[in-house]
Amino acid sequence: MNRKINRRNALLTSMAAGALMVHGGAGRRLSAAESPNEKLNLACIGVGGRGAANVSGVKSQNMVAFVDVDAKRAGKTFESFPNVQQLTDYRKLFDQFGSKLDGVVISTPDHTHFHPAYAAMQLGINVYLEKPLAHNVWETRTLTELARSKGLATQLGSQRHAMSNMHRVVEWVQSGAIGEVQEVHSWVGGSRGMPDFPTDNPPVPPELNYDLWRGPVLNPPRPYHPTICPYGWRFWWDFGTGETGNWGCHILDIPYWSLQLTKPTRIKASGPEPDAERTPKAMHVEYQFPAIDDHATLGKRGAVKLHWYHGTPPILKEKGLDASGNNTLMIGSKGMLLCGFSKRQLLPEDQFADYKSPDEFIPDSPGFHNEWLNACRGGEAATCNFDYSGPMAETVLLGNVAYRAGNFDWDAEALSTGDNQAAQALIKEAYRPGWEIEQS
Structure with missing residues (x-):
């Protein structure tokens, strides 16, 4: 077909x-x-x-x-x-x-x-x-x-995104509780990635159409293996986007929404030596977002440096903070906000002891699917x-590109990584014959 x-x-x-x-x-x-x-x-x-x-x-x-x-x-x-x-x-x-x-x-x-x-x-x-x-x-x-x-x-x-704690975090930030936010550290813990190469070659189960599962992937087909399909695919570049792709759109939703970020202009990444086939057990990405002068909601906002970690950020140890239950630390001109999906805390505690939360202005969700x-x-x-989440998803994926191919300046309009041609090759992948896309 x-x-x-x-x-x-x-x-x-x-x-x-x-x-x-x-x-x-x-x-x-x-x-x-x-x-x-x-x-x-x-x-x-x-x-x-x-x-x-x-x-x-x-x-x-x-x-x-x-x-x-x-x-x-x-x-x-x-x-x-x-x-x-x-x-x-x-x-x-x-x-x-x-x-x-x-x-x-x-x-x-x-x-x-x-x-x-x-x-x-x-x-x-x-x-x-x-x-x-x-x-x-x-x-x-x-x-x-x-x-x-x-x-x-x-x-x-x-x-x-529909959780009430997320709403309250956004309200705190956008109401100026910690002042102007210039630096954010977000992370996912654990060390999933770099799976072992299969050493056996079991048959494809009769109930699985593995050719359709492989879909558009151009590279020589990886033989079926139960450690890859149905779930371990996430940690192979041909099929998945690693723990960054898995969690980035959940966790970076917090700063993206709070600070109304859109498209970064510079991406730097570091971590273990990249593997051509498998996603890493750890990585660190630094994104630079430009200042905005007349945003409809935030008004003016300075430039923001956003850090993403697969692993625990060093800044938590430096500041004596607990990673448990948290995934984001925002650093503002008047204080810090440490939070996760279901908890939040303004720091230093003594400074915010009498803090009164603003009136809630983000309505409850009728249910995410609803x-x-x-x-x-x-x-x-x-x-x-997608107008909101598309740029966020792009940012997540750009972190993987920088980790795999090196740092680059990002021209979002042109989808260009500038002089970094290795990075440019990862922005759009070729499809195997029969799966090409013809755009009108």
Whole structure:
């Protein structure tokens, strides 16, 4: 089957299944706009593991079809929804149901985020997509711009964005509790990465379509191994983006939202000697964000230096601070804020003993998946829509690029790493024959 995607073929494919309905507003179909209580027609691509949790998040809607290359891993979801169509290939989903779908939820490994999302968007279908949005910066930018141009409802799976503690942290920072923030340290603990090379060659299980699982990866195919598929892929560059890609869009959401960061101009990285095939056990990235003079929310904001660590930041020991339960330290002109997803503390403690929190101005989330469902019906954009989360995901992925290929100045508009050609080669990856993308 020809895997090449282009706009004309996508539209013809959809119309072969039924007349294509035109989206309006936030990308909803007219059939779903008749009543806010009307169920949306949804499909889910990848329904085992994290995908099963996302199915649970949208199960109140009309589940049209489930797509998964691994029938065993998807088995519990299939059993729980016996009347939902089961497919192996996402392209058959769009062939069969493209014109009937209001939205698609994609929870596949990083290397196969882009192709189904791109195909869905070309057909005007709203998309919920797991982090880190895509496998490289070009894919991330392409999906962000396509969603904007088509007015689609999108949501990146940074679910912690809906937590009330996150809201309060943002309110503290934006209300000036610690003054002007010029430096941020964010981290994820642990040392996952650099997995062992498999030494045996077990057969592909009969319930797994490994060729489809491999998808667009151009490099010589890595033989199937259970330590890579279904989960260990995360720590192989061909398929995953390491612990930085895994956690970066969750944790960097805190400074990104608080300081309304967008695109860095300089990226530096350090860590163990890079491995061509496997992601590291530790790394440190330093991003430079320029000052802004007239931001709609923050007004003026100075330049910000953002540090990302896979590992524990040295500054915690220097300042006698505890990493437990925390993942971000913001340093401002009037003090510091140490926080995690569910805890927060202003420092020095004695200085903020009488601090009174500002009135809450960030509303409670109706539920992270519900935000997207509401947006699909023409409501407000979801809080992690791609206009917000796309630049954040790009930043996360740029950290991996700098670690693998060296430091560079970043021209975000041109997607250029300047003189660092090794880094430039990682911004957009080539696809294996049959998976190429033809942009209109």
